[in-house]
Amino acid sequence: MKKYLLILGQLLLLCGIYWAGYAVVAWTGIAIPANVIGLLLLLALLVSGVIKLQYVQEAADLLVRHMLLLFVPVAVGLMDVGGLFYDHMLIFTVALVVSAVVPFWLVGYITQLWDRR
Numbered sequence: 001m002k003k004y005l006l007i008l009g010q011l012l013l014l015c016g017i018y019w020a021g022y023a024v025v026a027w028t029g030i031a032i033p034a035n036v037i038g039l040l041l042l043l044a045l046l047v048s049g050v051i052k053l054q055y056v057q058e059a060a061d062l063l064v065r066h067m068l069l070l071f072v073p074v075a076v077g078l079m080d081v082g083g084l085f086y087d088h089m090l091i092f093t094v095a096l097v098v099s100a101v102v103p104f105w106l107v108g109y110i111t112q113l114w115d116r117r
Contacts, residue, residue: 003058006058007058007059007062010055010056010057010058010059010060011059011062013051013055013056013059014042014056014059014060014063017038017041017042017045018034018035018038019038020038020041021034021035021036021037021038021039021040021041022034022037022038024037024041025037042056
């Protein structure tokens, strides 16, 4: 029972950080999703030592362990627009290939430049 309360408290802390990210987006009006701001806020809090890893470790492990369940609604939603994927398959394929190849090429190029120094 104590472990469940610990995880619940850690989940509430993570939700609070997300809500803080949402408040930052609402207050500033920046065009960055609130969850990204929340993650950056969590990273800053962890790096600065304000929040120690053990304060969120159990809840984070639980969320990562069950992450696949969080993607089920997205997969079901994609089934509804399957025809769209079929109609624009060439465009999606080119976009996927380019978005996979360009970062690999860019990282390799930058690494080679770095090595030459």
